[in-house]
Amino acid sequence: MLYFKLENGQDLAAAVQAMTDGKKAFRIWEGDTARTYDRRGLCTCCENIQADADAVQLRPDMDADALRNAHRIAAARETVRTKERRAADLLAMYSHPGVMLDYIRRELLSLVNVAYHSSGKIEGCHSVDGCASCEFCQKMIAAAGHNPLMICGSCYAARDAWKEIAWRTHTLNARILSTVLFTADELATLALGALCRINEDGDTVNEIHAQNILRIIVTHPHTHFGYWYKNAPAVATGLAAEGYTDRASLPDNVRFVHSSALIGFRVQPCWFDDYTFTVYPDAATVAEAVAAGAWECNGRRCRECKYHCYTGPRAAEVIDTAELLRCSKPDRARILAAYNARKAQQTV
Ligand code: SF4
Numbered sequence: 001m002l003y004f005k006l007e008n009g010q011d012l013a014a015a016v017q018a019m020t021d022g023k024k025a026f027r028i029w030e031g032d033t034a035r036t037y038d039r040r041g042l043c044t045c046c047e048n049i050q051a052d053a054d055a056v057q058l059r060p061d062m063d064a065d066a067l068r069n070a071h072r073i074a075a076a077r078e079t080v081r082t083k084e085r086r087a088a089d090l091l092a093m094y095s096h097p098g099v100m101l102d103y104i105r106r107e108l109l110s111l112v113n114v115a116y117h118s119s120g121k122i123e124g125c126h127s128v129d130g131c132a133s134c135e136f137c138q139k140m141i142a143a144a145g146h147n148p149l150m151i152c153g154s155c156y157a158a159r160d161a162w163k164e165i166a167w168r169t170h171t172l173n174a175r176i177l178s179t180v181l182f183t184a185d186e187l188a189t190l191a192l193g194a195l196c197r198i199n200e201d202g203d204t205v206n207e208i209h210a211q212n213i214l215r216i217i218v219t220h221p222h223t224h225f226g227y228w229y230k231n232a233p234a235v236a237t238g239l240a241a242e243g244y245t246d247r248a249s250l251p252d253n254v255r256f257v258h259s260s261a262l263i264g265f266r267v268q269p270c271w272f273d274d275y276t277f278t279v280y281p282d283a284a285t286v287a288e289a290v291a292a293g294a295w296e297c298n299g300r301r302c303r304e305c306k307y308h309c310y311t312g313p314r315a316a317e318v319i320d321t322a323e324l325l326r327c328s329k330p331d332r333a334r335i336l337a338a339y340n341a342r343k344a345q346q347t348v
Contacts, residue, residue, distance in 0.1 A: 210238020
């Protein structure tokens with residue numbers, strides 16, 4: 001069922017005609033009056049209920065393209081809403097002893113989204129993402145409110161309607177993968193290609209999430225993984241739980257990329273890091289880091305640097321990767337001022 005809502009006084013008949021596609025039933029709200037239509041646009045029910053949060057606003061000034069886009073957004077919301085509701089039911093059942101766990105686990109895993117990127121920065125890669133809605137990211141975003149140097153204050157997830165769908169899909173990923181510890185056999189069924197980014201969005205939520213990711217890596221030996229995280233303690237406990245105790249024991253097909261929470265300041269590497277990843281406030285600070293031995297990312301397409309963070313060397317010394325902060329001019333000036341102040345404090 002697709003959901004729409006009208007502005008006061010808008011032409012209902014025209015909206016019904018525009019949203020009838022011969023395939024999907026839909027509901028249109030005018031205030032608290034909800035009319036339900038079948039796929040042919042025939043009204044089947046009229047009731048008084050509050051508009052659903054997923055109802056897409058229709059406006060009288062929308063042209064044909066805008067109406068088509070509203071229809072696409074409503075369809076995408078319907079898909080993700082169905083998955084969210086099913087996952088919530090399954091997770092509730094999962095916490096009850098004595099239910100058919102295997103069946104529930106299999107269905108929950110089928111709700112985990114594996115994306116393929118046919119364009120953009122990680123073109124050619126699959127990704128298994130978490131979401132900035134997770135507990136860890138929310139804590140970091142809240143902290144960024146008091147510290148302009150925290151990169152989580154520049155998080156660009158969920159900025160537009162299509163990001164909203166990704167946000168909800170990835171929230172579901174994080175919820176499922178941080179709650180249910182899947183077996184290696186189960187995780188081996190995920191279809192991946194030659195390259196996979198872990199957490200293009202979001203972070204590792206907890207130990208269970210880290211264990212699931214590590215099991216995905218081990219069960220896909222022909223895939224090269226780039227595993228990004230700021231929540232290094234969760235990754236560390238996941239590694240310990242999976243029996244990894246030193247660098248020699250780590251799987252060969254993954255590079256661990258420890259992303260710094262502070263703009264311009266490299267994180268202290270952990271024992272399992274292959275690379276640190278630092279976003280620098282301007283071109284001069286990137287150049288300084290590169291002169292000191294960092295690999296330059298600068299937001300290039302990963303294809304152009306031959307997927308360094310997925311397939312680069314596992315050296316004894318952890319290399320930093322330097323990326324230029326993408327932001328507006330005023331934000332850069334503000335962040336640069338905070339960076340210079342902190343640098344000056346360090347040198348006192
Ligand atoms: S350094 Fe290369 S592989 Fe790593 S994020 Fe940047 S472009 Fe991608």
